[in-house]
Amino acid sequence: MKAVVLDTDDRLHLTDLDEPTPGPGQVAIAVAYAGIQYGDVLVRNGHFDLPRPFVPGFEAAGRIIAVGDGVDQARISEQVTALTGAGAYAEVVLASAELAIEAAGIDPRIAAGFGWATPTAYDLINTVARVQPGEHVLIHAAAGGVGTLAAQFARAAGAGAIVGVAGDTDRAGYAVRFGFDQVLVREEFPDALGGRKFDVILDPIGGPTRHANLERLAPHGRLAVYGNIATFEPVQASANDLLMQGKSLLTYNSNLLSQTHPGRLADSARRALRLVADGRIHIDITAEYEPADLDTAIQRLANGATRGRSILRVAPVAG
Missing domain, CATH: 3.40.50.720 (NAD(P)-binding Rossmann-like Domain)
Structure with a gap:
């Protein structure tokens, strides 16, 4: 699969990686769009001690294509917005099944912009x-x-x-x-x-x-x-x-809440997503980037030049 990797040279590279397999309690998501957020700036600038090479990206929208042990097989093909610990800037990302929130009927661009915020x-x-x-x-x-x-x-x-x-x-x-x-x-x-x-x-x-x-x-x-x-x-x-x-x-x-009480965070995410779906809450998507331009997107965010949410187009949903 194609993925954007942050390497030891502090640069982002588009490369080929093996597709990950979900473990217990996880789902694998074919990513349509990924959200770009300030955590990407902090990771790129070395504020978190993460092993490199590392696939960044903490917000994904797409379709579940595989599930790990303990996850209902019926979730395969479900459209979701997911909060991830890493890896969303790739064609396939793993996420906790609990934090992969069903987003049927939601524009995948909006679902990606939903994110942690x-x-x-x-x-x-x-x-x-x-x-x-x-x-x-x-x-x-x-x-x-x-x-x-x-x-x-x-x-x-x-x-x-x-x-x-x-x-x-x-x-x-x-x-x-x-x-x-x-x-x-x-x-x-x-x-x-x-x-x-x-x-x-x-x-x-x-x-x-x-x-x-x-x-x-x-x-x-x-x-x-x-x-x-x-x-x-x-x-x-x-x-x-x-x-x-x-x-x-x-x-x-x-x-921290995602690690200690993920069910609480998931419940809040579902409640918030319903308000988005009802049109009561507006997520302002102002920029869409290709993987090759991710470094530009992150730098604009670091410089304070970004307004609203930026998203990365990974593999848009057909149709």
Whole structure:
């Protein structure tokens, strides 16, 4: 099979590999499209200690062609969107059967763009912060994959005001298309908010922004942390101070959840996918690449030149 391999020279190469065979609890998927995400930048830049040569790619859409022990044979030929640990940039990828979510009737391009971001955004709003009708929500990285989806899930949950924070005016202009009532540029936060407080804040930033977010929480507010874009330096928070105002600092790690409680992640993915299928949630596919152009796609993502979701065309479904 054809596959894109990240080799020891830090470059991506299109090459031929043996087709993998599913093990117990796994399915083999003939990949139509694969999602391109920021994890690809981190892998390419060596932030994860992974053996090379390595086939990257963490999001796949396609058709199940084989199953391992313990998986129902009836799933063969099922159209799925899959969250994978690696290998999606190949004609065939292995995935946990539990995290290969049936996606019959979903455009495979949309199914590839669904990826990790959609269930992450769903969980942040619905199972971590538990946004209630009328609550005010602040979302950082508003123009990102999770941010644009989280605003839509917050609106679907009945949130009141939804405010975003984006890196620059271009990103802010893009983000407003996804249900935000207002989007600030990063330099405007938090001063432009005046004395406003929020019931829920989503924070993938870290550093001083995390302290500012804690200050912006209303009594009984929830700060949901799911990344450290700015810095991995630890942020100190006083449990006593949080307790006095009923504030909560919560964290979410979808990769860890996929390993410890994959059924929970799969359930959230199915719920999110139903909202996508119903047209209530929009996944914005803005670029499609060929395997030979994957390095360009990843570099554009690293440079901040990408808006919306990018996908890789591996073997499009006939017809």
